[in-house]
Amino acid sequence: MNIDEEKEVQNLKNTGIEIVRKCGRLPLAIKVTASALASRDLTENEWRKYLGKYVGSHSMISDDIQGSLYLSYDELPHRLKQCFLYCALYAEDSIIERDKVTWLWIAEGFIEEQQGQLLEDIAEEYYYELIHRNLLQPDILSFSQARCKMHDLLRQLACNISREECFIGDVETLRGEYMSKLRRVTAINYKDKLVLPSMNKVEVKVRTFLTVNGPQSIEDALFKRFLLLRVLVLNCSLVQSIPNYIGKLIHLRLLNLDYTRISCLPKSIGSLKNLQVLSLRWCDDLHTLPSAMTLLSSLRCLDLLGTKINQVPKGIGKLKLLTCFGDYPVGDGSDNAVIQDGWKLEELSSLSQMRYLCLVKLERAAHCSRNAVLTDKRHLQKLILEWTEHGEGSYSKEDVSNTEKVFEQLIPPHNLEVMCILHFLGQQYPTWFGATCLSSLMSLVFIGVRSCVHLPPIGQLPNLKFLRIEGAHAVTKVGPEFVGCKKGDPVCDELVAFPKLEWLIFADMPNWEEWSFFEEEVAAADVRGEDGAAEIRKVDAQPARVRLLPHLLKLQLHGCPKLRDLPQQLGKDTACLKELSLSGRSNLKAVEDRPMLSEVLAIGYCEGLERICNLPQVTELRVSGCPNLSHVEGLGSLQRLLLGEDMQEVSSRWVPRLQEEHQRLHGEDLDIYTWTRVDNMGKR
Structure with missing residues (x-):
């Protein structure tokens, strides 16, 4: 490094210290500011320019909004600003699921189309960019960052910026004149019936209407007056029917009726020519889809997860824009009527943009007439293959043979990233199950x-x-x-x-x-x-x-x-x-001599376990349901010990030695906790 470079680094260091001071030394503000600076040139001038926006301000932290957080928001491209603010519609501490929030952004029109790319792929890029900028926090328990949260301070910032257009709370408290300004509403319901405020002649321009704490019923005014709706989410409500008026919501792009008690969809749903997402997850009373479904020419997502559909309209292949299909009920193809018990696999052939596909009731599939029913789907990223679970021995040899033949023909494309095999009743896997065909696969269940x-x-x-x-x-x-x-x-x-x-x-x-x-x-x-x-x-x-x-x-x-x-x-x-978790291993006697294992060792309900020894890098040990554990030693890096309630008497044999060792090595007491939480270490 020459003299000029050393000087530049020192100047950057001094400017950086000043920026940290302006952030009030708040960790979140520092992280978000660092993400914003990462997109700028690594020069003192660029950092000074950033800092210069707060000249005259003693601190970036104000009473209402953290200035550094606002500055990071202000530097976002317009496309990301809208997506960030939209996340404030989620209640405090809510889990934000990637797939759901990206569909909401698409329905609102926030995603800019790019030639050669699906809207869903672009929306995911937005999602991960907000995580990269530390404006959304990924759930550490989610393997692919498919779930996240919004920090309270960032949510407060988003609510403050969008307060003129967004409302979160009891809609009964809204005044009519305020309704004319609103564009997005999250209705937190406290009564059996969702009652809307008196609107008289107020023009309602609400685009998004979400419900929390689902009501038992909803006033028809929602469907009659909210004619500009693009997003309507009534999930987790006890609503039993959807009125025909819904056909008047011609701008509607997303309709979510998950976990509702609807038993049918009105024929007028076929009038929703702009509908892109129809989510009908876990609707226990819904068993039939109307023939009007095939008129939804803009539909991109049809999600039937957990809903036992046994009558479907012929012609699902007409919906050529479909990219997401949850729980596609497979039929045997013997019925050529307008309403069938399921769709043939061949009907997937025309759905070339499929990105996510879940096939259910695969035991009913007849032998495919063509092998490329999935192979040519170059956008397909996630595939779930599910057979109906029955007791062992409930299938004939013919059933098993047919299942294996059908599976052999379901050759996925090379771009597949996620695959789940559920309740496969065959005895051998297809010949294509290997590195050549599944070269892009990242997750397999x-x-x-x-x-x-x-x-x-x-x-x-x-x-x-x-x-x-x-x-x-x-x-x-x-x-x-x-x-x-x-x-x-x-x-x-x-x-x-x-x-x-x-x-x-x-x-x-x-x-x-x-x-x-x-x-x-x-x-x-x-x-x-x-x-x-x-x-x-x-x-x-x-x-x-x-x-x-x-x-x-x-x-x-x-x-x-x-x-x-x-x-x-x-x-x-x-x-x-970093983490080894063992439970239900009754034949296990010892865990020892594992120098590579670091951080966490969790053991539950291993009745025969006697020794845990020589694990020099383990920093956290969790033990429950091990009544014969008598020797625990050689854990020189141990910082935390979590013991199940049933381990109090047993652990008295070896905890004192661990405490003495920790005091000798680290000069402080070992942190010991009683473990009362029931989780995946629970007895099976």
């Missing part, structure tokens, strides 16, 4: 695959980050086939197994006994205690030049009572492993 004896060969998927396998009851052994490599295969010599996997979850696998990654491991010495009980220990039996799970952050094994031990190679290359 199996639930209720009870009949498959082996897991599919997915260890070579190059972009897989999240893997969850639950309810694989027939699996007794997981071996090299899971990695996609067998002994003698030359590829194994330089193999990276699960190269990008970060989360690995196994649950409800009651018959699983053995877990290995490579053939060489079978010949390795079995590591067991004197009484034959399993121990989790690290033994180096890994083949040369083989890397295993190099990016694994979290490993969870819940409800696998017969699993004797973890793979002997697990731990050598898993330098990133």
Whole structure:
């Protein structure tokens, strides 16, 4: 670094300190300001220009609005300003779901079209940009940042900026003249019936109307007077019917009736030519879709998740703009009437813009007449394949064979990123289930695959980050086939197994006994205690030049009572492993000698567990339901100990030694808490 560069860095440092001081040293204000500065040139002039907007101000923090936060908002492009302010319509501390809020932005017209891109893709870019700028906070429990929150101070800022056009509260308190200014309303309901204020001759220009604490009924005035509505959300209400007047809302683009008690949709819904989103999730009394549905030429999203639809209109393929279809009920194609029991798979062929697709009742699918029903969908990112769950042994060999043939033909496109397999009743996976076809896959979930004896060969998927396998009851052994490599295969010599996997979850696998990654491991010495009980220990039996799970952050094994031990190679290359969670492992005797494991070890309901030893990097230990745990030592980095209520007497044997060790190493007391919360460590 030359003298001029050193001088520039020092000047930036001094300016930065001044900016931090102007932020009142408020962490949120500093983070948001830093995000705003990141988009500017890294020069003193640019930073001074930013700071100059507050010349004469003692602090960026005012009584009502944090000035630094406002400045970061002010620097947003217009397209992002609207999206940011819209999030204030969510009640305080609410979870904001990516897929829902982006549909709202699209319906309001906030998303600028770009040639060659779907509106939904552009809306997601907006969402992640707001997170990147620290204006939305991602939920740490959400793997792909699909959920977020808005910080109270930022929400206050957004409410203040948009107070002339937005209202959140009891709509009965609104005065008629104020209604003429409003564009967006979140109605927080406190009564059985949602009563609107007296509007007399006031012109209502409300574009968005959302309800919270869903009412049992709604005045017809909502449908008669709010004629400019673009967004109408009546979810979680006890509304039983939608009047025909809704056909007059010709500007309506989004209609959300999730969790309502409607039993039918009016025929007039076919008049909503601008409707883009129709959400009918978990409508228990709704079983039929009207033929007018096929007239919704602008429809982009039809979500029927959890709604048991058994009569559908023929011709769903006419809705060529559909990008999202939740719970597409598959029919056997035997009925050619106007109203059918489900749609044939072939009807998907004309829906070329599909981005998210969930197929349900797949056991009813007939043999496809063409293999490319999904392959040519270049926008498809998320695919859910679901068969109806029945008791074991309830399907004939013919049913199983047909299911496997249909699955074999559902070849997804190479761009698929998320895939979920639910209650597959076949005994073997399709031949395309591997790295070649699923090269873009980032998240893969199996639930209720009870009949498959082996897991599919997915260890070579190059972009897989999240893997969850639950309810694989027939699996007794997981071996090299899971990695996609067998002994003698030359590829194994330089193999990276699960190269990008970060989360690995196994649950409800009651018959699983053995877990290995490579053939060489079978010949390795079995590591067991004197009484034959399993121990989790690290033994180096890994083949040369083989890397295993190099990016694994979290490993969870819940409800696998017969699993004797973890793979002997697990731990050598898993330098990133931060959290190991074990529950329902009755055969487990010891967890020890895991130097790679850092941060969190959570153990629940492992009745045979006796020892937790030599885990030098673990900073937090959570234990419950382990009545025989008698030795806990060698946890030099431990900072927090969380004990279940049932562990108080048992822990008295070893907690004093832990406290002495912590005092000796760190000069302070160990933080110990009683764990009363019921969560995923609960007994299965």
